[in-house]
Amino acid sequence: MTKEIIKIQDLHKVYDQHSEKPYEALKGVSFQVDEGEFVGIMGASGSGKSTLLNILATLDRPTSGNVQIDGNDVTQFTSNEMANFRSNKLGFIFQSFNLLETLNVFENIVLPLSLQNTNHRIAQQKVRQIANKLGLENLLTNYPTQLSGGQKQRVAAARALVSDPSIIFGDEPTGALDSTNARDLLDMLQQINSQGVSILLVTHDPFSASFCKRILFIKDGKIGDELKATGKTRNEFYQEILEKLGTFEQ
Amino acid sequence: MLFKISISGIKARWRDYIVLFSGMIMASAIFYMFEAIALNKKFVTSTTVGQSAKVVFSLGSILLIIITLVYILYANNFLMSMRKHDYGLFMMLGAKSSKIGTLINLETLTVGLFSTLIGVVAGIGLTKVISNMLVTALDIPVKYFQAVYNPAIWSTLILFMILFIVAGLMNARSFTKTAALKLLNSESKTDWKQPRTKRLIGQAALGVIFLAMGYYSLDHIQQLKGLSILIGLVTIVCGTYFIFNSFFVILLERLQQSVLNKRGINSFTIAQLKFRIHDYTKILSIVSLLFSLALGAITVGIGLQNGLPETANAKSAYVIATTNPSSKMAELIAKTHGKNENNYQQKVTKKAVYYRLSEFSRQPIEYPTFVSNGNPQGNLQIKKSRLGQLGNSHSQPYQQLRTLQNVNLKTHQIKFVSDQVFSKVSGEINHLKLIRVKDLNGQSASLKAIFDLQKRELGSKVVQSMGESLILYEFVKNIFSSMEFMGVFLGIAFLAMLASCLMFKILSGIDRDKTRFEMLNKIGTSQRSLKRSIMLQIMGLFGLPAALGLINVGFGLQMFVKASLLHHAYQAFAYSSIGFLALYLVYYVITVLIYQKVVVPKAQNER
Numbered sequence: 013m014t015k016e017i018i019k020i021q022d023l024h025k026v027y028d029q030h031s032e033k034p035y036e037a038l039k040g041v042s043f044q045v046d047e048g049e050f051v052g053i054m055g056a057s058g059s060g061k062s063t064l065l066n067i068l069a070t071l072d073r074p075t076s077g078n079v080q081i082d083g084n085d086v087t088q089f090t091s092n093e094m095a096n097f098r099s100n101k102l103g104f105i106f107q108s109f110n111l112l113e114t115l116n117v118f119e120n121i122v123l124p125l126s127l128q129n130t131n132h133r134i135a136q137q138k139v140r141q142i143a144n145k146l147g148l149e150n151l152l153t154n155y156p157t158q159l160s161g162g163q164k165q166r167v168a169a170a171r172a173l174v175s176d177p178s179i180i181f182g183d184e185p186t187g188a189l190d191s192t193n194a195r196d197l198l199d200m201l202q203q204i205n206s207q208g209v210s211i212l213l214v215t216h217d218p219f220s221a222s223f224c225k226r227i228l229f230i231k232d233g234k235i236g237d238e239l240k241a242t243g244k245t246r247n248e249f250y251q252e253i254l255e256k257l258g259t260f261e262q
Numbered sequence: 263m264l265f266k267i268s269i270s271g272i273k274a275r276w277r278d279y280i281v282l283f284s285g286m287i288m289a290s291a292i293f294y295m296f297e298a299i300a301l302n303k304k305f306v307t308s309t310t311v312g313q314s315a316k317v318v319f320s321l322g323s324i325l326l327i328i329i330t331l332v333y334i335l336y337a338n339n340f341l342m343s344m345r346k347h348d349y350g351l352f353m354m355l356g357a358k359s360s361k362i363g364t365l366i367n368l369e370t371l372t373v374g375l376f377s378t379l380i381g382v383v384a385g386i387g388l389t390k391v392i393s394n395m396l397v398t399a400l401d402i403p404v405k406y407f408q409a410v411y412n413p414a415i416w417s418t419l420i421l422f423m424i425l426f427i428v429a430g431l432m433n434a435r436s437f438t439k440t441a442a443l444k445l446l447n448s449e450s451k452t453d454w455k456q457p458r459t460k461r462l463i464g465q466a467a468l469g470v471i472f473l474a475m476g477y478y479s480l481d482h483i484q485q486l487k488g489l490s491i492l493i494g495l496v497t498i499v500c501g502t503y504f505i506f507n508s509f510f511v512i513l514l515e516r517l518q519q520s521v522l523n524k525r526g527i528n529s530f531t532i533a534q535l536k537f538r539i540h541d542y543t544k545i546l547s548i549v550s551l552l553f554s555l556a557l558g559a560i561t562v563g564i565g566l567q568n569g570l571p572e573t574a575n576a577k578s579a580y581v582i583a584t585t586n587p588s589s590k591m592a593e594l595i596a597k598t599h600g601k602n603e604n605n606y607q608q609k610v611t612k613k614a615v616y617y618r619l620s621e622f623s624r625q626p627i628e629y630p631t632f633v634s635n636g637n638p639q640g641n642l643q644i645k646k647s648r649l650g651q652l653g654n655s656h657s658q659p660y661q662q663l664r665t666l667q668n669v670n671l672k673t674h675q676i677k678f679v680s681d682q683v684f685s686k687v688s689g690e691i692n693h694l695k696l697i698r699v700k701d702l703n704g705q706s707a708s709l710k711a712i713f714d715l716q717k718r719e720l721g722s723k724v725v726q727s728m729g730e731s732l733i734l735y736e737f738v739k740n741i742f743s744s745m746e747f748m749g750v751f752l753g754i755a756f757l758a759m760l761a762s763c764l765m766f767k768i769l770s771g772i773d774r775d776k777t778r779f780e781m782l783n784k785i786g787t788s789q790r791s792l793k794r795s796i797m798l799q800i801m802g803l804f805g806l807p808a809a810l811g812l813i814n815v816g817f818g819l820q821m822f823v824k825a826s827l828l829h830h831a832y833q834a835f836a837y838s839s840i841g842f843l844a845l846y847l848v849y850y851v852i853t854v855l856i857y858q859k860v861v862v863p864k865a866q867n868e869r
Contacts, residue, residue, distance in 0.1 A: 071354065091438075092358050099356020110351050114270035123267075127357040171355075 016080070017179050017210045018045040018068065023077035025063050025233075037063040038074070039233035045179070045212060050205040052213045052224035054257070060233040062183070065214045069102060069181055070094040082178040099128050103172030103180040107187035109164045111156045111171075117143075118152040121170045128175070142170045146200065162193030169200065179210040186220050198223040218257060222250035229256065267348075267365065269372070282341055283377050285762040289333050290381025290422050292755040295389045296326055297414035326755060331425055332548060333759045338370060338429040340766040342437065345369070349437055363434035370433060374426030382418055386410050462508045469504030472497045477817035483824050490821065502550050502810060507543045510806055511536055527787055531795040534778075535802045538771075545767045546807050549760045553811030553846075556756035558818055560838040562828065563749020565819075566742045569829030571702040572642050574735035579628040579644050580604075582697040582712060583666035583730040591715055598708045600700040608667070608692040609684065615671055616687045619678040623649060628698065629658045652678050665729025666696060702735060710736065757842060761804075761849035768803060768853055775861050783863040792862045797854050804850045812839065 025038040037060045045051045055061040066072035067079060070086050079086050082101055089097060104110075111120050118139055125135040143149045146166050156164055165185060172180050182201070186194035202223050205211050213224060221227050223246065229237040239256055241249040300323055349362055357365075390409040476497035483490040514536040523529050539546065574581065584591055585608070595601075604625045609616040626646040633643045647659030654660060655676070664676060679687070699705050713736050716725050725733060779792055819835060822828040 069354075092360075095353065095356050095358040097356075098354065102356075104354060110354075112267070112270070112348060112351070114273055115267070119266070123352075124355045126267075127352060127355055127361060175356075 015047040016044050017047050017049070017082055018043075018212070019078075019080040020044065020068075021078040023064070023067065023079065024075045025060075025067065025072070026075045029075065037233055038067075038077075041077070041230070041233070041235055043228055043235055045210060047178075047210055048205070048208050050202070050211045050213070050223070050225045052215060052221040052227040053230055054216060054218075054221050054227055054253075055230035056216065059230045061214050061216075061230050064230065065181060065183055065212075068212065069104065070098055096128075099124050099175055101178045103175065103177035105165065105168050105172050105180065105182045105185040107184040109156070109161075109168045109188070111164055111167060113156050116153050116155050117148060117159070117167050120156070120167055121148075121174055124171060124175050138174055139170075142174050146170050146173075160193070161189050162196055165189060165193070165197050166200065169197070169204075173204065173209070177209070179212060180204070182211065182213040182215075184215055184217070185213070186215070186217060194220070218250060218253045221253050222246050227253060267352075279341075279344075279373070282337055282373070282766070283380075285337050285766065286334070286374070286377035287381040287384055288758055288762065289330055289337075290378045290418055291385035291388055292758065293326060293330060293421065294382050294385025294414055294418045296323065296751065296755070297417050298385070298389045298409065298411045299393075301413045301417060302408060302411055326752070327421065329552065329756060329759055330421075331428070333763055334374075334422075334425045334429050335432065336545065336763045336766055338433055340770040341370070341373060342366070342433050343770040359438035362438055366434040366437060367427070367430040370426055370430035371423075374422060374429075378419060378422040378426075381422075382415055385414075385418070462512055465504045465508035466512050469501050469507075469509050472501030472504060474501075476501055477820075480818055480821040481824065483821045494818070494821070498554075498814060499547075499551060502814075503543065503547045505810060506539060506546045506550070506806070510539050514539070527782065527791050527795050530778075530782065531798050534775075534795075535799050538799065538803060539806070542767060542803065545763060546803070549764050550807035550810045550814070552756050552760040553807055554814035554818065556753040556760065557811060557815045557838060557842050559749040559756070560753035560842060561749075561815060561819065561831070561835045562822060563746040563753070564838055565822070565828040565831050565834035566749075567703070567739075567746045568834050569827075570735065570739055570742055572829040573738050574702060574731040575630050575644065576642055577630070577734045578662060578666065578729055578731040579630050579698060580666060580696040580730055581699050581702060581709065581732045581735065582695075583728065584695050584697075584716075585668045585692050587693075587695055588719060591712070591719070594708060594712050594715060595695070595697060598697070598699060598705050598712070600705065602698040602700075604696040604698075606694045606696075607684075608694050609687045609689040610671065610674070610692060611687065611689040614675045614677050615667060616677050616679055616684055616689065618681055618684045619649065619652075620681055622647070622652060622678060627652075627659050627663055627696070629662045631658060649678075662729065667694060668692075669724050669727055706739065753838075753842070754845070757845055761846055764804065764807070765849055765853045768800060769856060772857060772860050775857075779861045780863050789862060793858050796857050796861065800850065800854050800857060804846070804853070808843070808846060815839075 021042050023038050023041040024036065027035045027037060039060075041060075041064060053061050053064065063072065067074050068081070070089065074087060077087075081097075084097065084101075086094070086097065112123070115123070121139045121142065122135050125138065130138075139152075140149070143152055146169060148163075148166055148170055151159065151163060151167075156167070159167065165188075168185075169180075180201075185201075186197055189197060198220060201211055201213070205225075211224075213220065215221055222241075225241050227239045228235050229239075237256065239249070239252060244252065345366075349365070352362060352365070386409050393409070476494045479486055479490045479493040479497070486493065514532055517523060517532050518529070518536070523532055582595065584595075587595065595603075604627065606617055606621050606625075626648070628644050628646050631643055631645055647657075651657040651659050652663075660676060664672065667674075699709070702709065709732060713725075713732050716728075716732075782792060783789075815835065819828065819831045823831050828834070
């Protein structure tokens with residue numbers, strides 16, 4: 013039996029609950045992601061996908077509902093437990109890279125381990141391993157300003173992977189990349205996924221989504237539809253996503 | 263690694279940190295300068311200025327500590343606003359609250375320690391320069407004054423470290439209580455909410471009423487006594503807050519509805535200012551109140567010194583009274599400019615002193631008296647005596663003459679006689695010389711020399727009991743000098759800090775504004791309009807607290823005038839305001855230039 017990495021049940025999020033105009037961003041979302049899955053969440057602006065990602069990333073708390081990640085009910089965590097959980101179990105890749113310009117590549121990648129007071133020798137070993145895996149071994153002493161967009165995002169991915177997370181969250185990670193670099197990154201994510209790392213990708217780009225194994229469509233705070241790539245080529249899946257978007261967005 | 267992250271954070275925003283550093287350096291330098299004077303035992307105990315200044319200095323220290331704390335909190339706020347994004351990222355990557363707290367404390371303390379150390383060095387230099395300047399400019403006899411003074415160094419270091427620890431803890435607390443996501447996206451968020459009109463109008467009215475109550479109570483200090491200051495303090499603080507929170511917002515809303523709003527990018531400028539004022543209520547109120555305090559301190563300091571001649575003249579119309587002046591004394595008197603001399607011959611018998619009535623007819627003796635011109639305390643006037651008054655031993659001219667004679671003649675009866683009678687009286691013949699000087703402050707150097715000679719010739723004890731006004735003038739001058747020194751010093755220190763507080767607050771919003779100005783640039787707004795808009799916005803933020811501050815001081819001075827503590831108060835107010843505003847203007851210009859440099863996008867063809 014496959015293990016569930018994420019299990020969400022009847023998730024609600026209401027902003028400005030006690031004001032005159034409360035806004036319900038999530039209206040009873042339920043789904044699950046199994047270990048080793050590569051799931052995409054697609055939706056237009058304002059559909060609730062960022063709210064969903066923030067709650068999954070333990071950066072925001074739901075108004076009601078249940079969120080389990082790797083068997084832990086994250087809604088019950090204290091802030092310290094959340095911090096520990098984020099650094100041990102979750103990895104993040106942002107659209108805007110979010111690298112620290114003043115630290116070099118090595119220091120940027122090692123940051124999550126430093127914040128957790130990991131032994132320096134072990135941390136160094138881990139950084140080297142991950143850098144080799146992502147082809148960053150020659151760039152370790154470079155600073156972010158000396159890197160291309162694609163290289164920056166690979167550093168961000170290395171930082172996300174360095175603490176061996178249970179799942180990686182990608183928030184429009186190809187948004188700031190050109191098509192070649194975007195393709196490279198997606199190939200790399202697919203490769204990481206094939207080694208057993210679960211990935212949840214939030215995107216509105218059909219091309220990025222076509223690299224996922226399963227796609228959940230979110231609209232007006234609800235999961236509307238689901239597509240699976242099983243048995244399809246990436247191109248076929250891409251066409252199917254486009255078709256789905258054509259009908260779903262209307 | 264953590265330390266490296268902290269330091270690298272500072273390195274990355276070096277230019278912003280320089281502004282912050284210079285502000286902190288200045289704060290610690292000012293504090294050092296102050297303590298170098300206030301703590302210096304030799305100086306405080308062995309000079310009259312020092313002794314009289316002791317109480318004033320301790321009061322000044324307390325005020326300075328309070329303003330320094332406010333200043334450091336604001337400066338730190340600015341520091342933290344630059345680090346929000348990075349700390350947000352650390353939290354996202356799993357840094358615990360305690361770790362973030364350590365990082366913030368480390369960074370605050372590093373910045374604090376460095377700036378305080380440099381500040382103390384700068385303070386030593388400044389103490390040397392400024393004390394020399396003040397001593398010469400204000401004619402303060404400051405002895406035993408050391409620029410390098412160990413207790414001052416320690417007290418500055420200890421106090422600033424305590425303040426930085428407090429600031430660090432407060433920062434850490436506020437950061438760890440804020441969600442990571444909020445910090446990460448802090449640059450794109452504002453807390454602005456459109457206030458309700460009814461509430462605005464209510465608060466504006468309340469602000470005006472409070473201020474009016476405050477001014478009224480200060481004006482009626484004679485009736486309300488100590489209560490006047492208490493009422494004034496509370497109502498003016500509340501009134502100032504409400505004025506900023508609402509009155510100015512309403513004014514700007516009216517402006518938005520006017521034709522002026524439709525010209526150029528005025529709509530943007532006014533809207534920005536409205537948003538800012540509402541957002542900056544607290545800092546603008548503090549700036550305005552500090553402005554009043556600082557300007558008030560300078561005005562009262564200078565005003566006291568200006569009123570010195572009146573204070574002295576209240577004792578006697580004559581600054582010098584000398585019987586049979588020595589040749590040295592005559593020489594010194596001759597050197598004194600702008601004087602009126604009265605010379606009388608005396609014949610002293612066992613029980614009486616005889617004067618020629620004819621001499622008093624030619625040179626009537628003058629005396630101080632208080633005339634009530636609507637002022638219950640009375641206004642000082644110098645009057646000439648009539649001959650009839652001299653016969654009455656209870657009259658003011660008679661009494662004054664008695665005190666101006668030699669001290670050993672106090673119990674003698676004074677008789678005014680005709681020339682014939684005078685020539686027949688047998689007794690010791692003396693020559694009494696009474697001197698009035700028009701500009702006492704202008705002649706203070708030669709007066710001081712005469713005073714010193716008198717002490718040498720007659721002994722300090724005798725001089726103490728003399729009736730001339732010189733003794734009071736010299737005594738009060740020492741006290742007033744220290745008050746003036748204190749007023750000017752504290753005033754400038756407060757000004758420097760309040761203006762930097764405002765500067766930091768404005769500059770800390772610079773990142774948010776950058777995108778707004780970029781957008782305006784993209785839709786074709788000229789560089790000139792953008793720069794003008796910045797100038798006007800910052801002018802509003804600097805100008806409004808200053809305007810309210812000036813009004814506060816204007817009314818506040820009534821308290822001193824009514825209590826007859828200040829003469830020529832508004833003349834001193836005018837002078838000090840000009841100097842004060844000139845310094846304030848420097849801060850305004852610096853802020854505008856930094857803002858324009860950062861915010862206005864460079865033109866494409868600019869090289």
